[in-house]
Amino acid sequence: MYQPLGVHRLIYRTRIASYVKAGLIDYAVKVFEEMTLSECRVFGIDYNRFIGVLIRHSRLDLAHHYYSKMAPLGFSLSSFTYSRFISGLCQTKEFMFIEKLLNDMDRLHCVPDIWAFNIYLNLLFRENREESALEVFGRMVERGREPDVVTFTIIIDGLCKMKKFDAAVQFWRNMLDKGIRPDNKACGALAVGLCDGGQVDLAYELVIGVISGGLSEVSTLVYNALISGFCRAGGIDKALAIVSFMSRTGCKPDLVTYNVLLNYCCNEFMFEEAVKLLKKMECSATEPDVYSYNQLLKAFCKANHPDKAYQFMVTKMVPKGFCDVVSYNTIIKAFLQY
Known part of the structure; x- marks a missing residue:
């Protein structure tokens, strides 16, 4: 009995689909190969679908093989x-x-x-x-x-990592000129990149500018990058101003924010300010962690106050279970050098 070739093509497609659904890609390949060698006419859509399947299952060599057969047949991918x-x-x-x-x-x-x-x-x-x-x-x-915000974020991040800060800033401005609103990731890429490169004032100008203008809402990651950048540059006043600003925007300081400020105070031997920060953390929803306490412990030791460091460890750290190997090594080394 005569059967149209279209029926054969439908049968082949059904068999291929069933093997693909079952994850039997090698069997699907055999059926597809059989279909291309049969009298059944194969269309560009068949190659598109099957190459898509091969790509999805990471069979890229086979996808390459069948792609090379398309052009001589007058087919192309979508x-x-x-x-x-x-x-x-x-x-x-x-x-x-x-x-x-x-x-x-x-x-x-x-x-x-x-x-x-x-x-x-x-x-x-x-x-x-x-x-x-x-x-x-x-x-x-x-x-x-047309590029989107993800495109610009990738380029800005890549250029900053290569220390091409002027080019990164130019792409940032191009993005704004196109009316594309920078999101949290875009702001983070620029803030982290410029701050790591010592361009803290420029990062502050560009990022806080879009936040103040209502163009973007950012997470603590962006604010923390700016705060950390100003602390590394000795600009504690600007860092504290950013903490105040972020609170007004509804973004609360987190553990990283406090630890960055605590690290600065300890490095500068600002013990009163460091203790106040710890107390503020203890009274807030942001509890200090081992790193927080170890920072103050190290600061006491660096300032040649091992007795204060030991008292701090015994009265504050031990009761909270916040003593680790770093804590004990810091105290031992301080007493040996005292």
């Missing part, structure tokens, strides 16, 4: 499948093949979806391929792929 392919190749860092896919997309006048674009940019910066990353960024923008 933008989504290209994007999925690029993101999959990012996991194995196959830069040459990614570039081939991007060039093939250029010829088809399509660009990767924004999520694949961002994954590739992030990989390039992680691998210290800054020039390639910025070149890809330029090419994608020229072809109509």
